[in-house]
Amino acid sequence: DQYGIQASLKRLGINETNLGSSTGSTWIDSKEDFISSFSPADGKLIGKVQTTNQEAYEQIISQAQIAFETWRKVPAPHRGEIVREIGNALREVKADLGKLVSYEMGKSYQEGLGEVQEMIDICDFAVGLSRQLYGLTMHSERPGHRMYEQWHALGIVGIISAFNFPVAVWSWNTALAWVCGDVCVWKPSEKAPLSGIACQHIVAEIFKKHNMPEGISSLIVGDYKVGEMLSHDPRVPLVSATGSTRMGKLVGQAVGARLGRSLLELGGNNAIIITPQADLDMAIRGALFGAVGTAGQRCTSTRRLIIHEDVFDEVSKRLASAYSKLVIGNPLDEKNHVGPVIDQDAVKMYQEAIQKAEAEGAKVIVPGGVLSGAGYESGCYVKPCIYEAENHYEIVQHETFAPILYLIRYKTLEEAITLQNGVPQGLSSAIMTTNMREAEAFLSVAGSDCGIANVNIGTSGAEIGGAFGGEKETGGGRESGSDAWKAYMRRQTNTINYSSELPLAQGIKFDI
């Protein structure tokens, strides 16, 4: 145990008796099958987590309903105080939790720490927000009347999160939902359940310390079948789901069929436009991290570079040289730049994507391949690769969760923007240019159609202060900063008559 995993698991409170469904500090034995969590770093079993059956699910939802009755009446700034303590607890376990995330899903330790930092940041944001859940006041058209709107807690928020950000995306949802007065039921990815268990321990202790009821933070475990319990359940007014477009369509349709709310953050197919006026040093660095960071498994990973023909050869050469310096290996060893992909299914998808790209006519610039031998025993390590391709290729239109980068040529900026927008997804985008006209055109209404559009930074690594999400097949939801909190509350418009008359709106006369 060279990296001290066992000691970290112990400090995170994980032991064999508490790996399954939970309403907080209470663990429910659902006498069900287990999900085994293997590390893609070394292929070893980290732990087994019991899946949630219908009975355990019912117990969790009833307890969440009870908890909501209490939690919604706790003043929002006091709820914020509890979230502040959660943020502080996360500061204390940052190294251990960052390490577990890195070991369980394969991102570099640095990125694991970054993910926990995102959790800390959103807690701070939510603490401030707990005193700023503002509604508007309006002037009534009737004399002696007052109008305003207020935001009330919604109820149970179901959270379905993905393996690639196994803990941060949950915290974006929960930190806001909790200050808004909601209670949360979380289904972490079945590919990274232990990271979920660790988080559940951290927050359960804090709710308990404040004598809050069980059920403010609940955990359910399993695959899509457990997710379906949430999306079909009318007792869950909001389901926030992060993952593939395929999954999002199923969740969105199920929740929509019962007229519930869904908040969807789905696939991206993110591009950087590199113009002739780009600072190429910055462009190369931004593209490199965007494409190979998290082994190409962020929703925001850079998948396409749309490069002006005048600088295409230079960018391609310099990128190939940068790729040749990448060190691939155990994500916990800080000399490595790139860790494994999540599992062998992901390796298969990577290989299939490369085959499809080649069959459609893509030209190899940096070849890919699966690594084997010492250090690569898990079979999950692949070489980041680069292809010259055309935007209309079917495989280029598709989000492959792997470090495959497609380079595409353009002649005019208009054409570049059309290519950038010419995919079904609309999450993140960027332009590298020092020319103000190009940058502003890219950000204008006729520019990028994505939820995130950056200038002179890459497509990934969004800060929590902005609203996070995208358009088209990305699902339209917004999480995290700005006014994303409104999705977790219900708006109520109130008109109060303090006069002794009862005039009708729109001047309608109705006298008897």
Ligand code: UN1
């Ligand atoms: C995701 O991949 O689902 O912007 C989230 C980023 C991170 C979050 C990505 N802050 O890359």
